[in-house]
Amino acid sequence: MFIETETTPNPATLKFLPGQQVMAAGTREFASPEDAAASPLAEALFDLGEVTAVFLGRDFISVTAAPGVSWAALKPQVVAMLLDHFVSGAPLFTPGDASAIAVPGEAEEDFGEDPADADIVAQIRELIETRVRPAVANDGGDIVYRGFREGVVYLSMHGACSGCPSSTATLKNGIESLLKHYVPEVTEVRAA
Incomplete structure (x- = not known):
């Protein structure tokens, strides 16, 4: 397995492409280690200590590094973690997590559409x-x-x-x- 990386317009964030589906439907964002408890993969990425956000898309994972963190040092750690996850076939979400396919924006503020x-x-x-x-x-x-x-x-x-x-x-x-x-x-x- 080979994981490609791409830069994003946000210099703190890299996009990782595992060459396979990540999410079957929707997207999921983890903005804190507490949020990441729903996903063993996101939790492991936060455990690196230098990650401030993880975003799961259909066929990619975006990882945001803490301010001042060098991607030169962090990138190999993230790639190794992603390889381990996808090669092992580990679940993306904790079993029974009802928000596994949550789409941001649902059930949020009502804008009173006419x-x-x-x-x-x-x-x-x-x-x-x-x-x-x-x-x-x-x-x-x-x-x-x-x-x-x-x-x-x-x-x-x-x-x-x-x-x-x-x-x-x-x-x-x-x-x-x-x-x-x-x-x-x-x-x-x-x-x-």
Whole structure:
């Protein structure tokens, strides 16, 4: 087995590609060692002591290093841990973990969408799923639709994108421009 690595726009985060499916559905983000208790792999990565976040995507794992940590020293440790995990066939999640396929953004704040906006919301969701999420996944992260109210689209960024210095530019210059172009009712995009 060979694990490829890719840089992401976030210099603190590397994307690891094990060449096989990681998550069958959804994504999962671990932002603390306590969160990572649901996944033996994420827990082991946090145990390295230099990891501050782990994000599991469909076919990749993004790992965020603590400030000041050198990837030259940390990367071989992460690759070895990932190799051990995938070669052994160990489970990704603790048995019985109900949130194993949690998708960020579900069951979160209600933005009070107007039922009259259903067609607009459907267009926004379609654009996010077909054009935005695949591009963001290429950078080691995910973006999730959270709501639409009075012309404003609310999105949350996860994985490599959540702490990325260019995430505001991505939201404003990329996603906002795309949505405004295809859905004239959109006036703004905000992080939620």
